Amino acid sequence: MYFDKRFQVDQYFLIIAFNQEQIKSSTSGGFLIAERRSFDDITERLLSIDKTTISDLAERLSKGERVQPTNDKETSCFQLLNDLHSGSCTISDVTIYLIGSHVDGSITNKKYMRNEIWSLIAYKGAPSWFITFAPADVQHPICLYYANTKEIFKPDILPKDERAKLIANNPVAGARFVDMMVKLFIKHVLGVNSDHDGLYGNTAAYYVLKISAIE
Template sequence: MDMQAVKARALDHLMTEGKTLGMGHSAQPESMYDNPQAYPQMFPWLFPYGMGGFENENIVGHKRKLLLYHDKRFQTDVYFPIVAFNHAQMKSSSTSSFLVAKRAKFPDIADRLLGLNLPVLSSISERMIEGEIVKPVTQDEKDCFDVLTDVDSVAGKVQGSLTSKKFMRNEIWALTSFMGAPTWFITLSPADIAHPLCLYYAGSDMKFSPDVLSHDARYLRISSNPIAAARFFDYIVKAFIKHVLGVDSGHPGIYGETGAYYGTVEQ
């Protein structure tokens, strides 16, 4: 059921005097840090008894367990997977991000940071966010761009961040320098809606029994369960590395002995 259908169903339920669940709102927003009740309050239909929030230190592992829950209600919820992922991104960026600068330039950069025109910096930031190609014209704008050039934001532990991609490029260059230029460039694009394993991951059957479904039925099942598609992609890539490339398999790959490999996921 897409969002338009959900809204239409909700409106019909409201107009026909269907029962509703009243949710209280506080004047202050809830914190997502050290707050076991945050997720039960956000998703009462997933935590019907108000229990099961994130109380332990391994929050990522807890979220993974919920996303593999047997009835798949966490997998197929419209908001839970993306909210859980976004919270993980925000926590990583707030605890793992910092600014770095070259040691020789540090005193000069510190002085220039203190002397920046903040309204000009805010204006540049807003124009960049809107997609405008900003070129410095005034001296204040040039000072801001000089600092942006000399200072780098390090968020290597944040998945998908620009810094994490920069780290990956450095690893690729280092591997190429050590092992030589790669022999093969391989692109994988597993067809999840056409593979029985992905359909099994997205279904509710306990026993693997492939069924012949129509294209629309397969598309609907996979599109409503992104976790199943992600599990399928992970399985196919790991199987390719082990059985096709022969890594940690005890036998050569179909392309011969694999000296090294490096894989990335398109974002």
């Protein structure tokens, strides 16, 4: 982390590593879905679905039409869509909904996070504050230290173009810096897991997005 950063600055390693992480997560999710009680029902619906009916429904939905099932075949298709998550609503492109929830960066994973946020709002009430802050990575000496290859920390004042180049060549440093700043904000400004109340009062709840970090 502090000196040998050959993988952090490699242009393709992060993409390949994240892709492998997604493959591993989808495989694990496949094992989990196979153990669920609903697996047999979903399999039976997949094998018995009318492809003509689901293609017709997909075309009508793509046009923005409000569709309600009017027969058993359409009802079965809608039940299948509840079990599965599909980008184009065709059997060939279907991705198992419950598998996608385990894959970081997937549409289904983002949908699960939105559902968690809505559940938190339903439980705790509407949030009192919406706070946006953007840590300046190209200005902060800690982030520049993360991005540099020097083991000894020296807060030297670097030219603007050199600072920008360091951050651009090492996105891991920027991610680590933002993660650190968010955790410090939650602890010291919001007062979570600390011995004092937050700047905005006693924090009843907060939500942290689960973003995959490649070490």
